[in-house]
Amino acid sequence: MSRQNSSDHVSSIIYNQNNSSYTSTLQAYIRNQRFNKTDTPKPIIIVTPLHETHVQSTVICSKNMGMNLRIRSGGHDFEGLSYVSYTATFVLLDMSNIRTIDVNIDEETANVQVGATIGELYYRIWEKSKIHAFPAGVCPTVGVGGHISGGGYGVLLRKYGLTVDNVIDATIVDAKGRVMDRKSMGEDLFWAIRGGGGASFGVIVSYKLQLVRVPEVVSVFRVSKTLEVENATDIINRWQYVADKIDRDLFIRLNVKPDNTKSTIHASFTAFFLGDSDSLVSVMNAGFPELGIQKTDCKEMSWIKSELFWSSSEKNSEEVLLKRTFSPKFAKRKSDYLQTPIPRNGLESILQKMLELKVVELVFNPYGGRMSEIQDWETPFPHRAGNIFKIEYSVNWHQNGSEIEAYYVNQTRLLYDFMTPFVSKNPRGAYMNYRDLDIGTSRVGNNTYVDGKVYGEKYFKRNFDRLVKVKRMVDPTNLFTNEQSIPL
The missing domain is CATH 3.40.462.20 (Vanillyl-alcohol Oxidase; Chain A, domain 3)
Known part of the structure; x- marks a missing residue:
């Protein structure tokens, strides 16, 4: 992959399989050891961007080279799809270094980059206020990126709803390498990345969150x-x-x-x-x-x-x-x-x-x-x-x-x-953030078949058709794909 300009230092954040830091970089955020074996498919390149321009470069280069792109924030993906591909040669875009958090108590908002963890987000809110919180999960090492884009929930959901119900803006790099916020991406895409899985539509870089009030005790x-x-x-x-x-x-x-x-x-x-x-x-x-x-x-x-x-x-x-x-x-x-x-x-x-x-x-x-x-x-x-x-x-x-x-x-x-x-029926529902490759996957002999409509309707019910329409609109070449992404 080529650097955009000399100030980007792109070469210092790229690891190929011959690099001495490749294995430690790959394993740093593999939370499920089922996908940390010698026969687990590995990325040909790992990119650990430091800012948006690196993300843009990676998206454009992956597209030009015909490479599948996997996007990882915290690595708590239960089926490892954020860092494993079973169908194609792939590049891993590891967002763990993009993790700035800016809490504004006057506005009662927080801007958080996707490589931050939930624990880091909670800590930065607590630093600024003892009566503000955010409705997210209870595992502090979960990455913000996957948690929010798949729905996200925690102990505040009965009071304030899901994590995605409290997202008011986002920044995304699309399949053309453009950086867009809510206004420029449009309401359809903004709707889709709040619970439809960001990795089907682009690379989410950050979210703007609406903080909520909690008592001191x-x-x-x-x-x-x-x-x-x-x-x-x-x-x-x-x-x-x-x-x-x-x-x-x-x-x-x-x-x-x-x-x-x-x-x-x-x-x-x-x-x-x-x-x-x-x-x-x-x-x-x-x-x-x-x-x-x-x-x-x-x-x-x-x-x-x-x-x-x-x-x-x-x-x-x-x-x-x-x-x-x-x-x-x-x-x-x-x-x-x-x-x-x-x-x-x-x-x-x-x-x-x-x-x-x-x-x-x-x-x-x-x-x-x-x-x-x-x-x-x-x-x-x-x-x-x-x-x-x-x-x-x-x-x-x-x-x-x-x-x-x-x-x-x-x-x-x-x-x-x-x-x-x-349990629920027609369809039998499932939660996307508890990713489950049993859903929609069938095996005949040595061949594996995946039916996107099956898992799509279980995860999203009648919202699945709208997600497909957004997918076709923003990623018609299916650059952002995985074994349970939104199909074209």
């Missing part, structure tokens, strides 16, 4: 129940009926996990509340007394400390949010949406199946509140009113080996299949 709790001793089945069942209807200042995540050592199920209820602990106990007593929350179960803290609580690091200082290191693991994720509560006998059968399978955890994230007020067409993310909660199928392991991987991945598929009668 928020409250949290985490309590666990088991099947035999504390009758977790009854409490899980009740959670289904209240979690999306309770005070929108309250978010209660439910983790359901098998305990193989004791042949039981642990149901962990983790809550975030925009208020003090007395108010939280009052809300719980009125709306969810079955959980039996008392003031001694609750902790009061600042919003920034609550983010540390969710990652089990509240004993650390706020500076831990600036750490970009991550313990790599092998992982598989799937997702579903629930629109009617699971009958109690169905719930019992699911818990029994989880005990049988032994390794798959279910994470239930409640909707309702603000999520039910935003129309399903306002952003590409369609899973709004009518959904009680989202299910994440989660399995992690720490040993390499094809047989080990096949076992764990198959366990998620078995539970996913078992859940079919209980």
Whole structure:
């Protein structure tokens, strides 16, 4: 790739496979070790741009050379599509050095480049204000770029909606190498990159975010129940009926996990509340007394400390949010949406199946509140009113080996299949940021076939057709493509 001019120093941020820093640069943001093997397809070139002109050069050169382009911000892509291509020779555009954050408290906005992490964003907001926040995820090492462009959510979603619901501008480099903001890109493209996946349409460089207000004191709790001793089945069942209807200042995540050592199920209820602990106990007593929350179960803290609580690091200082290191693991994720509560006998059968399978955890994230007020067409993310909660199928392991991987991945598929009668239908919904190559992919012999309409309608429902129209308009040569991008 050629440099645009001598001041760009393009050669210093390009790594080919013979470069001594190639491997460390590639592996620095591979979060899922399933895609860090000797036989994993590797990019022929890695570009680590320092500013927009480097991004423009990379886009133009990739297009001229007929190279597939993969775009990575934080590397938390569960299927590795931001840094692996199975169909073409490819270039990796690693955005991790483009990570400036500018917080303007007077305007209550933040401009954040896509290589920043969520933790860095939270820290920079906290530096400027103790009563402002942003509705994003609870894993601090996730890159802003992928998190926002695929929807994004966190503990504030019942109060303020999704991450994309609070994006007010963006900067993107399109397939012609042009740098555009919301005004110059137009409302169709701006709509598409707020939940439709930025990597299908261009290279997003930055977002302008609308900050939200939070009280100086928020409250949290985490309590666990088991099947035999504390009758977790009854409490899980009740959670289904209240979690999306309770005070929108309250978010209660439910983790359901098998305990193989004791042949039981642990149901962990983790809550975030925009208020003090007395108010939280009052809300719980009125709306969810079955959980039996008392003031001694609750902790009061600042919003920034609550983010540390969710990652089990509240004993650390706020500076831990600036750490970009991550313990790599092998992982598989799937997702579903629930629109009617699971009958109690169905719930019992699911818990029994989880005990049988032994390794798959279910994470239930409640909707309702603000999520039910935003129309399903306002952003590409369609899973709004009518959904009680989202299910994440989660399995992690720490040993390499094809047989080990096949076992764990198959366990998620078995539970996913078992859940079919209980989840959304026509289509069965899925969350794009929990990327899942099982969706829309079929294998016949040694050939793999991908049906974009299948995964497109599961991720985006009726918004899929509009996303295809935007794709054809802004990227007619399909420069920005991956195994689950928006097809032409």
